[in-house]
Amino acid sequence: MSCPTIFYPSAKPILYFCSPFGLDAEANIMEYNFNEIEQKWKKWWKDNSVYTITNDTSKPKCYVLDMFPYPSGAGLHVGHPLGYIASDIYARYKRQCGFQVLHPMGFDAFGLPAEQYALETGQHPSVTTEKNIKRYREQLDNIGFSFDWSRSVTTSDPEYYRWTQWIFVQLFEAWFDRTKQKARPVTELISIFEQEGNANCPAPSDERLRFDAQQWRQFSLEMQRDVLMKYRIAYLDYAEVWWCEALGTVLANDEVINGQSERGGHPCVRKKMRQWMLRITEFAERLLQGLETLDWTEGMKEMQRSWIGKSTGAEVQFALANSEEIIEVFTTRPDTLFGVDFMVLAPEHELVPKLTTKEQEAAVAEYQAYVERRSERERMAEVKQVTGAFTGAYALHPFSKKPIPIYISEYVLAGYGTGAIMAVPAGDERDHAFARHFQIPITNIFGSNYEGSAAYTDKSGLLSASDFLNGMEVGPAMDAAIEALEAAGIGRRRVNYKLRDAGFSRQRYWGEPFPIVYQNDQPFALGEPALNLPEELSSLPVTLPHVESYRPGPEGQGPLANIEDWVETPAGRRETNTMPGYAGSSWYFLRYMDPHNQAQFVDKAASDYWQQVDVYVGGTEHAVGHLLYARMWTKALADLGFLSFDEPFKKLVNQGMIQGSSRYIAWNREANTFISQSLLGKAQQAAGSGLEVPSGVITELRVDVNLVDGVELNIEAFKAWRPEYQTAQFLLDEQGKFTCTSVVEKMSKSKYNVVNPDDIVAQYGADTFRMYEMFLGPIEVSKPWDTQGIEGVHRFLKKLWRLYVADGDTWLPEDEPATEQMLRSLHKTIKKTAEDIERFGFNTCVSQFMICINELSAAQCKSREVLEPLVVILAPFAPHFAEELWHRFGHYTSVLDAAFPRWEEQYLVENSKLYPVAINGKTRTEIAFALDAAPSAIEAAVLQDEVVLKWLEGKTPKKVIYVKGRMINLVV
RNA sequence: GCCCUGGUGGUGAAAUUGGUAGACACGCAGGACUUAAAAUCCUGUUGCCAGCAAUGGCAGUGCGGGUUCAAGUCCCGCCUGGGGCACCA
CATH class of the missing domain: 3.10.20.590 (Ubiquitin-like (UB roll))
Structure with a gap:
């Protein structure tokens, strides 16, 4: 006998049981149905291309930019869109204020992770990159951004990197004129050489190189090109890299730990390799001065300043006692010249082998070997330890002619200044420690200010025992010393920068190929007449060839070196390095202005219209990398006449990180029992109430934050996630709940605390998600994600909905006049949101919306006069929601094109x-x-x-x- | 070591020029509606003290001083979280 089956025609019960979050679908249909609304308007926006903008120059412009993402395989988590939401609100608001707003998005798609993944799995980087971009795009679209995707750029797209290569050629064909402080074409440098040699423009790569016009003309063509290479902004030079013999490849700094490769632990050594470099040091002063014109946070500017590291002082030449050679030093304290008791050279200094005496050879060699073994980290960790060796040689004091012993020590860095110092132990702590260690007598030049136990580093007081500087203050003494040095022809005033030229070569596959071909070891840019390559081979882009293997090439070359028929051209061999990750990101903001231009990287008319990025939103982690390179590229392109502005980012907003909130549960291994956190503190009570808390060691286990509601664990979901605990006991508290502890830390997969925006959008809608991220707190501070708190914002939107729509479909707004109080609520909100959006204070905007809605709900406001403008000011925050209501008011165009209302003081007083x-x-x-x-x-x-x-x-x-x-x- | 930032209820935070500290939310507690739940609404929620209660008093923005009629806000000295730089001559 069988029971009659009851068939439900309605899907109600099924929906109810299937809903993963326990929300009842029925109530949602009656109320604010975000899912239906959001799908509908996403489609409408797309069908009507509402975000596509033109370069119509009749409107005032506003350029709102996000730092474009590297599309990683992990996809977006809830922290990534924070800045995008902020900039999107700003962009929509500006558009409502009558601006033509450029608000694009693209992908920084070249980079190491994709190549690493290819090495491990054999999947081609272009395949994984494309897949990741598609996923990113879906996740971004889900949140309802107003990006004009028709202007999107992808750095790994040949149509894009064609222009990255073109800009590289411009930098190769340019030099930096120090007198004019600007980049100029190399052709102009050649005319200068032909007329007057290089007397007025020394070579940055070789300051001592001198030739006159006649000598220049007599140089061979090859020689001339060698000389020009010492000037080019993109130039080829020998620079040290980490070389790992076992892996047969070059490694980045952070891939080498303690002189061993991070992967495999193979030994690595510093090795000089011929590499492309960018002469950013020539722009140091411009980069420093330009900061003054920018609306960035002081902290951000300070980071760039300290990275550039300007210091002023003098260059002093010291003659040697028994040699024709001279040692040049840089000092910021030329006033202490008479306190020099010894000199120190960097162990790698080129003069060391020449001046070391026979007796000291062994000691010097031993010390050099010791330094070579030392990793950066070791050196940093043992800053206080004094080490060094005496070379046996002596220099002569420039004025007193006193012999000065010359040492080598690792505390003098080869890469800074001249790699040599004049040591003044009485006035410098490190010199003081060194003198003590090697028992070098110390000359006191500060009178009673120096009492013998520690260096006197203060810049006050009078000098003594200093010949013609006696009795002088620091400031005048510096000038007097420099004047004397200049008069004697053995020194000059000098400015020094910490900033180093940037390495621009990577021995990798997944990057832009260089548009360079070598003839007899001489690099030629594609398109140079001298290269004489057939048209089809010399035009850009030089496309990245497909490879089957990502293994490094011979002798530390990149994987491209393995592809013989690509490398070999009729005119010579191609460069096999690729460009670094920052190449494409140094100019992408320019391409958005004119993304489909086939003839130029950007049309001058387009860049003249869009000008600087008005607001640039991104994290602080790019403070000195990307932001410095982009500024330099912009300056170079401006100098060469391609742009009419030389700072790319006028205002910079740094968003904070959204951290993860990890959950832990307590587990007693022996008893295989999980114990609710709420019971742990009060074990006695629990025992008294009949529950037995087992004694023994408690292990804290991480649990996926998505299985926890607040701190209450969903035990069934946990068991499904970790079947090995299927049989474990769970001790619940008096309320029958099982609670966890939480710890705030970085959001990452391995910590099981990643929250995917897709899940939040599915559960609460994109509008709620957007508003909640803003409500969390000020954009620039870091804060943990808490899914529980989102309820407040969601309730707000539902409450707002009920102000407009009742019982599913009854439209409430009427043409009845508003009370003074309602108008005050509205105008207060207009004022507050307009002012706060301008200063990127979005959290307080959301609060104000809530206050306004609380007031209007209490007053049962139905007045269209109030409710309609409210939709417009809400639109930047909750675009789908606002669009729906806007159209219900009878409009046929997007709320994006409605004018942002003005507040009127009369309602506020x-x-x-x-x-x-x-x-x-x-x-x-x-x-x-x-x-x-x-x-x-x-x-x-x-x-x-x-x-x-x-x-x-x-x-x-x-x-x-x-x-x-x-x-x-x-x-x- | 140097530079930049922050420290306010159980939690996220607000207070924009020195002017009612804790707006707006979350959470929690209690209540209404409901057969029940969801949803919604209402009340309370910095601590301590007094009171049946309405209420009143005292303390309170990391710590210690100061300026001021008035200090979360300004000044001086500490403690502490986060970020950056680091033998830079």
């Missing part, structure tokens, strides 16, 4: 104010007064007040302070 009245600074009562009431009348009224009289205790106040519109204070 209140005619009376409830003043706090304080006695001796402590608020005791509140009394209402008309705002235009006379101070004397207010004073009289206050003194009659019952509460005030009580606190005065019969005394007469000494002073009555009345601040109009603020407060009243009585001083007794």
Whole structure:
């Protein structure tokens, strides 16, 4: 016998049980149905291309940019879109204010992770990159951004990197004129050489190189090109890299730990390799000065300043006692010249082998070997330890001719200044420690200020034992010393920078190929007439050939070196290195202005219209990399006449990180029992209530944050996630709940604390998600993600919906006049949001919306006069929601094109104010007064007040302070 | 070591020029509606003290001083979280 089956025609019960979040679908259909609304408007926006913009120059422009992402395989987590949401709100707001807003998005798609993944799995980087981009695009679209995707760029697209290569050629064909402080074409440098040689423009790569016009003309063509290479902004030079013999490849700094490769632990050594470099050091002063014109945070500017590291002082030449060679040093304290007791060279300094005496050879060699073994980390960790070796050689003091011993030590860096110092132990702590260690007598040049135990580093007081500088203060003494050095022809004033030229070669596959071909080891840019390559081979782009293997090429070359028929051209061999990750990102903001231009990287008319990025939003991690390179490229392109502005990013906004909130549960291994956190603190009580908390060691296990509601664990979901705990016991607390602990840390897959925006959007909608991310706090601070808190914002939107729509489909707004209070709520909100959006204070905008809706709901506002403008100001934050209501008001165009309403002061002025009245600074009562009431009348009224009289205790106040519109204070 | 930032309820935070500290939310507690749940609404929620209660008092923005009629906000000295740089001559 069988039971009759009951068939439900409605999907109700099924929906109910299937809903993973326990939300009932039925109520949602009746109420604010975000899912339906969001799908509908996403499609409508796409069909009507509402985000596609033109270069119509009749409108004022606004360029709002996000740092484009590297599309990693992990996809977006909830922290990534924070900055994008902020910039999207700003962009939409600006558009409503009448601007033509450029708000694009693209992908920084070249890079090591894709290549690493290819090495491990054999999947071609272009395949994984394309897949990741598609996924990113879907996740971004899900959130409802107003990006104009028709302008998107991808750095690994040949149509894009064609122009990256073209810009490289411009940098190769340019030099930096120090007198004019700008980049100029190399052709102009050649004319200078032909007329006057290089007397007025020394070579940055070889300051001592001198030739006149006649010598220049007599140089061979090859020689001339060698000379030009010492000037080019993109140039070829020998630079040290980490070389790992076992892996047969070059490694990045952070892939080498303690002189061993991070992967495999193979030994690595510093090795000189011929590499492309960018002469960013020539731009140091411009990069420093330009910061003054930028609206960036002081911290960000400071980071760039310290990276550029300008210091002023003098260059001094020291003659040697027994040699023709001279040692050049840089010092910031030329005034201490007479306190020099010894000199120190970097162990790698080129003069070391030449001047070391026979007796000291062994000691010097031993010390050099010791330094070579030392990793950067070891050197950094043992800063205080004094090491070094004596070369046996002596220099002569430039004025006193006193012999000065010459040492080598690792505390002098080869890469900074001249790689040599004059050591003044009386005035420098490190020199002092060194002198003590090697028992070098110390000359006191500071009189009683130096008492022998520590260096006197202060820049005050008078000099002594310093010949012609005696009795002088530091400042004048510096000038006097430099003048004397210049008069004697053995020194000059000099500015020094910490900034180093940037390595531009990578021995990798997944990057832009160089548009360079070598003839007899001489590099030629594609398109140079001298190269004589057939047209089809010399035009850009030089496309990245397909490879089957990503193994390094021979002798540390990149994988491209393995592809013989690509490398070999009729005119010579191609460059096999590729460009670094920052190449494509150094100019992408320019391409967005004119993304489909086939003839130029960007049309001058387009860049003249769009100009600088008005607001650039991104993380602080790019403070000195990307942001410095992009500034330099912009300056070079501007100097060469391709742009009319030389700073790319006018205002910079740094968003904070959204951290993960990891959850832990307590586990007793022996008893295989999980114990609710709430029981751990009060084991006795739990025992008393019949529960037995097992004694023994408690292990804290990470649990996926998505299985936890607040701190309450979903046990069934946990068991499904970790079947090995299927049979474990769970000790619940008195409420029958199982609770976890939480710890805030970085959001990452391995910590099981990643929250995917897709899940949040599915559960609450994109509008709720957008508003919640903003509501979390100020954009620039880091804060943990808390899914629980999103309820508040979601409730707000539902409440807002009920102000417009009742019972599913009844439209509430009517043409009835609004009360003064309703208008005040509205205009206060317009003012607050407009002002706060301008200063990127979005969290307080959301609060203001909530306040406004609370007030309007309480007043049961139905007035169209209030409710319609409200939709417009809400649109930047909750675009789908606002678009739906906007159209229900009978509009046929997007709310994006509605004008942002203006607030009117008349609605904001209140005619009376409830003043706090304080006695001796402590608020005791509140009394209402008309705002235009006379101070004397207010004073009289206050003194009659019952509460005030009580606190005065019969005394007469000494002073009555009345601040109009603020407060009243009585001083007794 | 140097530079830049921050420190406010159980939690995220607000207070934009020195003027009622804790807006707006989350969470929690209690209540209404409901057969029940969801949803929604209402009340309370910095701590301590007094009171049946309305309420009142005191303390309170990392710590210690100071300026001021008035300090989260300004000044001086510490403690501490986060980020950056680091033998830079």
